[in-house]
Each structure stands twice: as C-alpha cells, then as structure tokens.
C-alpha cells in the first residue's frame with residue numbers, strides 16, 4: 301500500500317503572541333493538495349496573524365507548520381517564498397509607480413525565474429491585465445490591483461497560495477471575476493489555496509472546505525456544505 305500524499309500545508313498546535321499577549325491559541329488546520337480552504341472569522345480574530353506565521357513574518361511561540369510534509373520552522377520568509385509559498389497580503393501591496401508589466405517581471409526576477417510560459421499562463425487567467433501591461437499599477441481599480449497581486453504571486457509557480465481577504469473593498473462585479481479566476485486556478489490543479497475571507501458567498505463559490513476562527517482559536521470547520529446558518533450567525537455575521 302502506498303502512503304497518501306502529505307497535505308499541501310498543515311499546521312499543528314500553533315500559538316502566537318504580540319508583545320506577550322496571546323493571539324493564536326492552538327491552531328491546527330490542513331490544506332489538502334489542489335483544494336481551496338477558506339479561513340473565516342470576524343475582524344481581529346487572528347486570520348492575518350495565522351498567514352504571517354505560515355510566511356515566517358511572525359514567529360510562533362509553539363506549534364509546527366509543514367509544507368508538503370516538510371517542516372518550515374526556522375526558515376526565513378524569503379526561503380519560504382522560494383520554497384513554494386505565494387502570499388498576497390491584505391490590502392494588496394503592488395508597486396503603484398511601476399507598470400503592470402514591471403510589477404509582474406519583478407516577481408520573476410526576485411524568484412530568479414525566466415519570463416515566458418508562466419507569464420503567458422498567468423495572463424490567460426487575467427485577461428484584464430493583458431490589456432493594461434503598460435499602465436502604472438497605481439491607476440488600476442482596486443479589483444484590478446487585487447488581480448495583479450494574485451497574478452504576481454502565481455508567477456512564482458507556488459505550491460501553496462495564501463490570499464488575505466481578496467474581496468475586501470472591491471466592487472461586486474469584480475468580486476465575481478476574481479471568484480471565477482480562483483475557480484479556474486483550482487481547476488488547473490497546480491496550486492492549493494488557503495483563502496482568508498469574510499465574504500460568505502465568495503467562500504461558498506470557491507472553497508472545498510472551511511475553518512472558522514474566533515478569538516485566536518479554530519471553533520468550527522468541515523466541508524463547505526456544512527457551513528450552516530448557526531455557524532454563520534454565531535461567528536461570521538456582524
């Protein structure tokens with residue numbers, strides 16, 4: 301019997317604190333290969349801190365994080381990025397004074413990759429960017445900047461993509477476009493996505509399974525079909 305492949309990402313017993321005050325309490329979660337897992341919860345519950353621990357930007361006080369079965373403990377953020385984790389931070393920090401093309405090329409340079417097939421693949425996923433390659437990043441709409449930030453992360457050909465609230469502050473029709481793109485990325489079967497998100501309908505459309513956080517802990521989780529009204533009322537709606 302051959303062993304099942306390890307999860308794309310797994311977190312076990314993660315604790316984290318800022319200045320001695322405990323923020324994450326015993327977070328454990330699993331991102332199966334090629335799936336989209338939604339990490340949900342109200343503002344301030346610790347979603348972004350969880351992603352920062354995965355990226356190595358916040359040092360956990362306890363627990364372990366594994367990428368495809370390999371422990372990440374002790375690796376720097378840049379080593380984790382080169383090791384296969386793409387990160388689109390909350391608020392999408394693209395370079396406003398560089399063109400769309402330069403924003404994308406910079407990502408390839410940083411990761412020491414040649415342009416070419418990956419660029420073509422990513423631009424197929426985001427046709428709107430193809431039309432705007434020469435525009436400055438700063439003049440794009442919020443939704444276009446979000447798509448640029450996701451495209452930039454995908455160019456590094458990550459095994460795991462971390463998205464922090466990609467729909468925040470974005471118009472509904474563009475949210476639909478971003479959702480459609482995530483569905484396409486999922487269908488390509490190359491990347492596993494951990495999606496931090498508060499927008500319920502978006503999660504229902506794109507995610508395979510979910511976890512809900514409250515006050516630094518995981519309080520619910522399961523296949524996305526099990527995300528019921530009781531959970532939504534208790535932990536998600538404001």
Ligand SMILES: Nc1ncnc2c1ncn2[C@@H]1O[C@H](COP(=O)(O)OP(=O)(O)O)[C@@H](O)[C@H]1O
Pocket residue numbers: 318319323341342343344345346347348349350
């Ligand atoms: N750099 C920081 N220093 C101190 N406290 C922080 C810092 N970043 C976040 N926090 C606090 O940690 C808690 C979790 O924040 P965060 O992970 O950003 O939550 P979420 O992403 O779910 O909104 C909040 O109470 C927030 O105020």
Ligand SMILES: [Mg+2]
Pocket residue numbers: 347348349390464
């Ligand atoms: Mg956040």
